Amino acid sequence: MTTCRPLSQTPVMPSREKNRSVRTANESRLIPFITQREGEEAAPDNLLIVQHASGPRLYYGDEDAKGRDRPIRGVLWARCSFNPVDEHEMPTGKPQWKFMHPYRQMLMMQAMRCQVCTQPARTPLGFIFLAGPKDHDLTQAEIRTNQPPVCRRHARTAAALCPHLENPMVFLARSAPLYGVHGTLYGLDADKKVNVVAQPDEALPFGHPNLPTLLGSQLIRRLSSFQVLDLDELQRALTLAA
Template identity: 60%
Template structure:
């Protein structure tokens, strides 16, 4: 997993005693971007190989700028953390911090508390209206999983999920790819040439010039849990 020293280390393990509960006032999902966390200077360049292929890079690139499969990641600053090693600052509810989204999705940790999301009956994933079309495979999501303890809290807290939430319970969610923007050269130099509507799967030839912002997983062997049965299902998972 990508690691960086504080204040750029997005995940810090906490004890169960210090973890927030769904009833704790002021609970804010770990992945939520905060005021003061802004896009860092990108210093982007396109390097051309001997074979004539372009590769997007940072001029001052370090090992923490790419994910485990070598895709370049959008930079975003990190606010200081609190006594529970959680991000500080007013939440920007409609945004997920790209790096915290990536590490929770990569390690399958809860998007609310950053603890392991696995339960005895599988993983919970949430989707807002029109996020996922189960009739058109593959079934993809950029929402990190949620632990059983925080399923209902995540629905309550997120404005996007609060409207007609779909709850998925899955035994498997392999990595699929990333979302982001594609760069290229034009008359005025380097610029964004495309913003793909769909995630690019790992192995796609365009990933070499993509700046990623969200990691995507594919849901398999899943069932949709109705909100009327959510309580019983959560109890089975704890």
């Protein structure tokens, strides 16, 4: 993974204890909201598989009764703890730049909000998605991404903060429909214990028969109508469209 419980269209952030002394306001804004922090750890999985007439399905033994463990189309989502937040409602703690917090990634991708500041990411020309210079084959008609969009204000910030995004490809997409989920597949071993059976390299599309036993960690969108620009071209285009 890289960065550098049903929900409304506007994400509701979990209520968490505030810590006003961990970072300054400027530092808060310079660390993307989706970045996982030291101290935010995967929760004990306590997973179980229940056989239904339609096939096996993965559950938490103490699954949330309000459905918050299945925020997207019934897919079970990976649990990860949340650090306290500061006065700007941003997570605290030293950033783990290589990792995205699975729930915060999902929130921003679902609601199409900026992965840096959480504000709506739509621009007059569509949505801005960033990728590393070698992440995608541009001969393909469709691009799939695990990176939530960025707003115009933070396009350069996101690229500057993440070494993976040095000289980024910038996708300006008119639409970016949901595609599927990346995660880990579970099954039962010979002793009827729940174990990992596969970690697919590719996301499973919604409707895939294996989704009921997938523990999701990243929400994926597909870009099928887009322009590829650099950051300077993006800013010029947005300035003309303003």
